[in-house]
Amino acid sequence: MRQTFKYILSFSAIAFIFTSCSQKKDKFINRNWHSLNTKYNILYNGNLALDAGLKDIEDSYQDNYWAILPVERLSFSEDLFSEFNNQNANFERAEQKAIKAVQKHGMNIKGKEKNPQIDEAYLLLGKSRYYSGRFIPALEAFNYILFKYPGSSNINSAKIWRAKTNLRLENEATALENLKALIEKKQLSKEDQVDAQATLAQLYLNTKRVDSALLHLRNAYTLTKSKPLRGRLHFIEGQIFNELGKKDSADLAFQKVIELKRSVPMAYRVNAFLEQIHNFDYSNGDREELSTLLSDMEDNREYRPYLDRIHHTIAKHHLKRENDSLAIAYFNKSLRTDSKDTFLTALNYHNIADLYFDDSRYTRAGTYYDSTHVNYKKNSKPYRAVKKRLDNLQDVIYYEAIAQANDSVLNLVAMSKSEQEDYFERLIKELKAEQEQKSTAQNNYINPSTSFGSKNASSKGKFYFYETATVAYGKNAFANVWGKRPLADNWRWSKKTISGEVSKSMASKAEGETNKDILTVSYYLNLIPADSAQIDSIAKERNFAYYQLGLIYKNKFKDYQRSVDKLEALLDQTPEDRLVLPAKYNLYKAYTLLPNLGLATQIKDEIIRDYPTSRYAQILKNPAAVLAGDEKGPEAVYKALFEKFEASAYQEVIDSCANEIIRFEGDEIVPKFELLKTSAKGRLYGFGEYKEGLNYIALNYPNSPEGKQAQELIDNVLSNLENDDFKNLSEGKNFKTIYQFNAQEQELINTFKKELAKVLEDEEVLSLKVSEDVFNKNTTFVVVHGLRSIQGARGFAELIDIEDNEILAQPSFAISSENYRILQIHKALDRYLEKREN
Known part of the structure; x- marks a missing residue:
C-alpha cells in the first residue's frame, strides 16, 4: 500500500511538472512556473555574465585624458560593424541567456505575453548587444520592448537605452527628441533620471553645445548616489571649462574630484591635480608651493602608475620657468616610464625636438622629430606638421653630415705629420677606453644624451667621428636618402654615393684589417688622402654642402644668422666659380633679412660691379623685371623649353637647358632643367645618355624632387629599358x-x-x-x-x-x-x- 502511494505521488509530481511546463496554457501555475524559472535561473545567470563583462570593461578601459572624457566608459574600434568586433565572452553568454529565456519561457498566447519576466529578457538582450558594439541588433531589442510591452515596468529604461543606442549610431536628433519627451513626463526613477541626464550631456557634447552639456552634467551629478560617477562627471565639467578658457571654474570642478578622495578611482584624483597644475597662474601664483606639490606627487608611492604624466607635467613646469635642461631631463624621465599612452610619448619627443630646434641644433632635433611622428596617429594634424618639419630637416642632417665629415678629413690633411701622429694617439686612447666600456655605452645610447647646451652636446671644434650621436644621425639621414647600399665602389651611381673618393680609399684600405691594426697610428695615417685630385673632390663636396646649408637655413628655417655663417665660411674657402655668385647673392638676401643693411649693401655693390651681366645683377638693379611671371624668369623659361620638348625640338632643348643651368646656377629650378635636358638627351641619343644623366641628377641633387625622381627611375625603370635584344621580326600584334x-x-x-x-x-x-x-x-x-x-x-x-x-x-x-x-x-x-x- 505504502509502495503504491509512492508511485501515485511520483506520477502526480511528474504530471504537475509537465502540465506547468507548457508555454501554451494561460494558467496560474504555468505563468508562475515560467516566471520563476526565468527570473531566478536564466536571467539571474545572464545578469551575472553581464556584470562580469562590465567588470572586464572597467579593468581594461583606458581613458584618454588629452580629450574631454566620454560620460560612459566604453569604446569600440573604428571597424564598428565587423563580425565579432569587440566581442566579449561574458556579453555573448548574457545574450545567449536572454535568447534562451525568450525561447524556453516565453508565453505568447493570443498575441499577449503572459510571462512578466520576458521584457527583462529583452532588456538584457539589448544591453548585451550594446556592450558588444552591435548597436542595430540592440536597437531592435529595445524597440521590441516598447512595441510589445507598453505597460512594462522597464519601459523607461528601454527608452533611455534606445536613446543611448541611437546616440552611438549618431542619430542625435532622434535620441534628443526621445529623451526630452521622457524627461518632460517626470515619471522617472532617480536611477533613470541620472541615466537620462548623463546621456543628454553626452549628446550635447557630441553636437558641440557645451552650455547645454554643462547643465545636464550638473543635473546628473546632483542626482546620482554613485561617487565614482559623480567624480567622472565633475572631471568632465572641469575639462569643458578648460576648453572654454574658464580656468577658475575648471579648477573648482577638479577640486570637487579631489575632495571625493578615495571614493573615486585614483586616476581621476591624480589627473585632477595635474589639470589644476596646468592651469596654474605663473604670474601671480606661488611657484615654490607648486614645486613642492609636484615633488610630493613624484615621491608618492601611490602615484607611481601615473609617473609618465607627472614627469611630463614637471617638465612643462620647468619649461615655464625657462629651465630647459631640467625640462628635457623630465621629458626623458617620462619616456623611460614605458608609458602605454602613445600621445604622451609623442608629446615628450615633440617638446624635446622643439627645444633643440629652437636652439638651432637641427641634427639632434631631427632625431626626436622622427620619434615624434612615429607615435602620433597617422595623418592627424600634428602628425602632418611634424612630418613636414622632419622632411625639411632631412636635408640639414644630410648636408651637415657631409660638411662635418669632409671638414674633419681636410683638417687632417692640413696638419703636419707630427700633429697627425699626436692627434691619432689621443684618438686611440679614447677608442681603447671606449672599448672597455662598450656594453655600458651601448645601453646608455638607447636614450640620446639630454645634456641640453652642455659641452658634450656641441659639435663645435670636435672631430666628426668623435661625436657618436652625430655619426648616428648622419647614418640615419644617409639611409633615408640612399636606402640600404652594398659595400662597393661607386655605390652612389645607379644604386650603388658621399665623399666618393674618400669612401673608396678608406674602404679599400680598411678591408681585411683587424681590430689590433685599427688601434695603431699608422693605420689612420694611411687613411688620410694624399692625392691632390682626391682632396680637391672632398673640398668640392664640402663646399657644395655649405652652399646648400646656407640656402636651407635661409629659405626653410628662416635662421638667417646661421645661413650667413655657412655662406661666409663657404666664400672663405675659395670655392669653385659656379658657387661664388649665387653664394654672394644669397648672402646679400640673408644680410637684408637679419637685418644688416651695411653688409647687404656692400655685397650688392660687389655683385653689380664684378658680375654686371649676370641675372643676379639684373635682379639687384631692377627687381621688378624678374618677377615669377616675367618672360625671362626661370619658371617662364622652363615652361617654354618644356613646350619645345613636347614639339620634339630635342637638340634645341638640350642646348638651351645647358645655358639656363649656368644662368640660374643656385636657383631651386636648376634640377628641373637638368631633368628636362636628360629627357631630351634620352630621346635624341638613346639609353646610355639617359642613364648617365639620371645618375648625375641623383648624385648632385639627391634631396630635390627631381633628384628623388631620378633615383626612383634608376631603381625601378632603367632595368626594364636595358634589354636591347630585338624580338623575332614577325612576332607581335601591331x-x-x-x-x-x-x-x-x-x-x-x-x-x-x-x-x-x-x-x-x-x-x-x-x-x-x-x-x-x-x-x-x-x-x-x-x-x-x-x-x-x-x-x-x-x-x-x-x-x-x-x-x-x-x-x-x-x-x-x-x-x-x-x-x-x-x-x-x-x-x-x-x-x-x-x-x-x-
Missing part, C-alpha cells in the same frame, strides 16, 4: 612601316606626309595613322601606324601604288611596335637593318 629621311630635309618630309595622308584618305582601306618621329639629330622617321602583320607592313608600298607618285617612292622598312620601341630607346637602327637582311 606593326609599322618606317620611311627614313635626313633631318635637314624638312620640306621633303612635309611634302611626303601630305601626299601620304592624301593617298590614305582616298584609299579608305585601312584605318592607319601617320606620325613624324625624331630618331637622332641626323635622322627623322615618317611612321605609318596600325598595320597588323609584318607582311602587311612590308607590302604597304604596293598597297598605296607608289608607281604613280614619285614623292611616295621612298625606301622603307617594316618593324613591330615592340622592336620599334627598342630601336628608339637604344638607337640601334643599323643593327636592326642587319638583322632584317639576315
Whole structure:
C-alpha cells in the first residue's frame, strides 16, 4: 500500500511538472512556473555574465585624458560593424541567456505575453548587444520592448537605452527628441533620471553645445548616489571649462574630484591635480608651493602608475620657468616610464625636438622629430606638421653630415705629420677606453644624451667621428636618402654615393684589417688622402654642402644668422666659380633679412660691379623685371623649353637647358632643367645618355624632387629599358612601316606626309595613322601606324601604288611596335637593318 502511494505521488509530481511546463496554457501555475524559472535561473545567470563583462570593461578601459572624457566608459574600434568586433565572452553568454529565456519561457498566447519576466529578457538582450558594439541588433531589442510591452515596468529604461543606442549610431536628433519627451513626463526613477541626464550631456557634447552639456552634467551629478560617477562627471565639467578658457571654474570642478578622495578611482584624483597644475597662474601664483606639490606627487608611492604624466607635467613646469635642461631631463624621465599612452610619448619627443630646434641644433632635433611622428596617429594634424618639419630637416642632417665629415678629413690633411701622429694617439686612447666600456655605452645610447647646451652636446671644434650621436644621425639621414647600399665602389651611381673618393680609399684600405691594426697610428695615417685630385673632390663636396646649408637655413628655417655663417665660411674657402655668385647673392638676401643693411649693401655693390651681366645683377638693379611671371624668369623659361620638348625640338632643348643651368646656377629650378635636358638627351641619343644623366641628377641633387625622381627611375625603370635584344621580326600584334629621311630635309618630309595622308584618305582601306618621329639629330622617321602583320607592313608600298607618285617612292622598312620601341630607346637602327637582311 505504502509502495503504491509512492508511485501515485511520483506520477502526480511528474504530471504537475509537465502540465506547468507548457508555454501554451494561460494558467496560474504555468505563468508562475515560467516566471520563476526565468527570473531566478536564466536571467539571474545572464545578469551575472553581464556584470562580469562590465567588470572586464572597467579593468581594461583606458581613458584618454588629452580629450574631454566620454560620460560612459566604453569604446569600440573604428571597424564598428565587423563580425565579432569587440566581442566579449561574458556579453555573448548574457545574450545567449536572454535568447534562451525568450525561447524556453516565453508565453505568447493570443498575441499577449503572459510571462512578466520576458521584457527583462529583452532588456538584457539589448544591453548585451550594446556592450558588444552591435548597436542595430540592440536597437531592435529595445524597440521590441516598447512595441510589445507598453505597460512594462522597464519601459523607461528601454527608452533611455534606445536613446543611448541611437546616440552611438549618431542619430542625435532622434535620441534628443526621445529623451526630452521622457524627461518632460517626470515619471522617472532617480536611477533613470541620472541615466537620462548623463546621456543628454553626452549628446550635447557630441553636437558641440557645451552650455547645454554643462547643465545636464550638473543635473546628473546632483542626482546620482554613485561617487565614482559623480567624480567622472565633475572631471568632465572641469575639462569643458578648460576648453572654454574658464580656468577658475575648471579648477573648482577638479577640486570637487579631489575632495571625493578615495571614493573615486585614483586616476581621476591624480589627473585632477595635474589639470589644476596646468592651469596654474605663473604670474601671480606661488611657484615654490607648486614645486613642492609636484615633488610630493613624484615621491608618492601611490602615484607611481601615473609617473609618465607627472614627469611630463614637471617638465612643462620647468619649461615655464625657462629651465630647459631640467625640462628635457623630465621629458626623458617620462619616456623611460614605458608609458602605454602613445600621445604622451609623442608629446615628450615633440617638446624635446622643439627645444633643440629652437636652439638651432637641427641634427639632434631631427632625431626626436622622427620619434615624434612615429607615435602620433597617422595623418592627424600634428602628425602632418611634424612630418613636414622632419622632411625639411632631412636635408640639414644630410648636408651637415657631409660638411662635418669632409671638414674633419681636410683638417687632417692640413696638419703636419707630427700633429697627425699626436692627434691619432689621443684618438686611440679614447677608442681603447671606449672599448672597455662598450656594453655600458651601448645601453646608455638607447636614450640620446639630454645634456641640453652642455659641452658634450656641441659639435663645435670636435672631430666628426668623435661625436657618436652625430655619426648616428648622419647614418640615419644617409639611409633615408640612399636606402640600404652594398659595400662597393661607386655605390652612389645607379644604386650603388658621399665623399666618393674618400669612401673608396678608406674602404679599400680598411678591408681585411683587424681590430689590433685599427688601434695603431699608422693605420689612420694611411687613411688620410694624399692625392691632390682626391682632396680637391672632398673640398668640392664640402663646399657644395655649405652652399646648400646656407640656402636651407635661409629659405626653410628662416635662421638667417646661421645661413650667413655657412655662406661666409663657404666664400672663405675659395670655392669653385659656379658657387661664388649665387653664394654672394644669397648672402646679400640673408644680410637684408637679419637685418644688416651695411653688409647687404656692400655685397650688392660687389655683385653689380664684378658680375654686371649676370641675372643676379639684373635682379639687384631692377627687381621688378624678374618677377615669377616675367618672360625671362626661370619658371617662364622652363615652361617654354618644356613646350619645345613636347614639339620634339630635342637638340634645341638640350642646348638651351645647358645655358639656363649656368644662368640660374643656385636657383631651386636648376634640377628641373637638368631633368628636362636628360629627357631630351634620352630621346635624341638613346639609353646610355639617359642613364648617365639620371645618375648625375641623383648624385648632385639627391634631396630635390627631381633628384628623388631620378633615383626612383634608376631603381625601378632603367632595368626594364636595358634589354636591347630585338624580338623575332614577325612576332607581335601591331606593326609599322618606317620611311627614313635626313633631318635637314624638312620640306621633303612635309611634302611626303601630305601626299601620304592624301593617298590614305582616298584609299579608305585601312584605318592607319601617320606620325613624324625624331630618331637622332641626323635622322627623322615618317611612321605609318596600325598595320597588323609584318607582311602587311612590308607590302604597304604596293598597297598605296607608289608607281604613280614619285614623292611616295621612298625606301622603307617594316618593324613591330615592340622592336620599334627598342630601336628608339637604344638607337640601334643599323643593327636592326642587319638583322632584317639576315
